Amino acid sequence: MFWNWKVLYHKKVDTSDRVAGRLVDLIFDQIGWAIRYIRIDSSTILLQHKEKIVSSLALETVSTAEIKLHESYKMIETSEVIEQKYPLTRDIEKKLHDHYGWKYYWDLPAFSDSFGNNNFPNEYKKKYLLNTELKDSLKRFTNKKNDREKHQLELCTMLIGANVQSIDEEVGKIDDFIIDDNGWVIRYLICTITDNVLPVHRYIPTLLVTGVDMQDHHIYCSCSSDKLKAGFGPVSGSTMDREFEKRLLAYFEIEPYW
Numbered sequence: 001m002f003w004n005w006k007v008l009y010h011k012k013v014d015t016s017d018r019v020a021g022r023l024v025d026l027i028f029d030q031i032g033w034a035i036r037y038i039r040i041d042s043s044t045i046l047l048q049h050k051e052k053i054v055s056s057l058a059l060e061t062v063s064t065a066e067i068k069l070h071e072s073y074k075m076i077e078t079s080e081v082i083e084q085k086y087p088l089t090r091d092i093e094k095k096l097h098d099h100y101g102w103k104y105y106w107d108l109p110a111f112s113d114s115f116g117n118n119n120f121p122n123e124y125k126k127k128y129l130l131n132t133e134l135k136d137s138l139k140r141f142t143n144k145k146n147d148r149e150k151h152q153l154e155l156c157t158m159l160i161g162a163n164v165q166s167i168d169e170e171v172g173k174i175d176d177f178i179i180d181d182n183g184w185v186i187r188y189l190i191c192t193i194t195d196n197v198l199p200v201h202r203y204i205p206t207l208l209v210t211g212v213d214m215q216d217h218h219i220y221c222s223c224s225s226d227k228l229k230a231g232f233g234p235v236s237g238s239t240m241d242r243e244f245e246k247r248l249l250a251y252f253e254i255e256p257y258w
Helices: 073-077 090-100 122-129 132-137 225-229 242-251
Strands: 002-004 012-014 019-029 034-041 051-055 059-062 066-069 153-155 163-165 170-180 185-193 200-205 209-213 218-221
Touching: 019 051, 034 153, 034 185, 051 090, 170 200, 170 225, 185 225, 200 225, 200 242
Parallel strands: 012 066, 163 218
Antiparallel strands: 002 170, 012 019, 019 034, 019 153, 034 051, 059 066, 163 170, 170 185, 185 200, 209 218
16 A cells, blocks of 8 residues: 555554654665664653654555554664764664564665565666666766665655756656555655646655655656656546556566566
C-alpha cells in the first residue's frame, strides 16, 4: 500500500505492548531509496526531547490510526537516545542493529530494501548507472556505486522544499513523497511547479532521480523540464494503484520495478 509522507507524519507508533511515541521522520538510503529507519519522538512532560531510532525491519503494519511495531517497548526504551547530527555513523548503526538483533542491511546487495528485496529493474541500472553520456549531461550527478560502506543516509523531512533540477532547468520544489510499505521504499516524489498561473503538482518516479544533494537542497532528475511539467499529478479523491503506476512509468519510458 502507498502512503503520503504528510499522512504518516506524527502518526502514533505502537509497540507490541504499549505506545512508543509519534513518527517524526524517516531515514532513507540514497542507494535504492529504501527507508532504513524511522525516528520516534517519545518525549514526555518531564523529558521534553527523547528520540529513538528503529529499523524498518521492526515495522509490522500501518493503518490510518497507527504504525505498529513488533518490537517491545522495553527494547526501544533501552536502546540509545540519538543525539548526534545526521547522517548516522556506521558505528551508531551497528550498535542499533546489535541491540535489536537486526541483520546489517549494508551486507545485502546494492539497491535492496532492508528485507533484501531488489527495488530497481536491471534496465534502470544499465540506463542510469552505466550511461556516461547521460551523466555528463546533468548539472550534478551523485554516482550510486555498488558500495555498501559508502554512507548515503538522509532525513526524509529534508526532501520537503528541495529544488528539483531537470536536465535543462530548475522546475519546482518537493512538496511530498509517496512510500510503498511493501519493503518500505520511497517510490515517487511530488513536485510543485509554480511557473503557471496556479501551482500544479507532478509525480516524479525516484527511478528518474540521479542525484540528491541535501547540502544544496537539490534533487537532480534525468528528464527534461517539459516532460516533467506535462506529466501526471495527484487527482483529488483518487489513490495510487498499479494501473495508475503503469501509465505513469510508461509515460517516462521506465521499466516497472515489479
